[in-house]
Amino acid sequence: MAHTYHHIDIPSFDELKELAEKSPEQLEALRHKLSMEFIESLPEERQEQLLAQQSHIERIIKKGNNPNHVNILLGRELGKQFVRFADSLNKSIDENQAADVIQFPNATSRPSTNTKH
Numbered sequence: 276m277a278h279t280y281h282h283i284d285i286p287s288f289d290e291l292k293e294l295a296e297k298s299p300e301q302l303e304a305l306r307h308k309l310s311m312e313f314i315e316s317l318p319e320e321r322q323e324q325l326l327a328q329q330s331h332i333e334r335i336i337k338k339g340n341n342p343n344h345v346n347i348l349l350g351r352e353l354g355k356q357f358v359r360f361a362d363s364l365n366k367s368i369d370e371n372q373a374a375d376v377i378q379f380p381n382a383t384s385r386p387s388t389n390t391k392h
Contacts, residue, residue, distance in 0.1 A: 332349070336348075
């Protein structure tokens with residue numbers, strides 16, 4: 276079943292910059308509110324994993340001493356996750372792994388429709 280994604284309006288860059296300068300706590304609350312709004316707009320089966328990821332991000336943010344430190348920590352975490360993802364894509368396949376190979380019906384008796392030789 277297709278899911279219709281909910282559009283979330285965010286303030287302009289200038290508004291966010293002003294909020295960061297005048298009230299970092301309000302900016303943090305807005306970031307959290309918009310993140311949760313986005314997660315809650317997704318299908319239920321996707322929400323659990325994203326809530327866990329959001330919780331992990333929140334813990335990393337709390338470790339930061341200042342905004343630059345937070346960016347460095349988040350960048351490192353993103354790098355780690357990228358490496359894990361790349362490793363899972365590049366993982367060698369065990370040649371002894373059992374698999375069911377099925378033959379498509381009439382695959383050999385169909386005439387070729389390929390006209391380029």
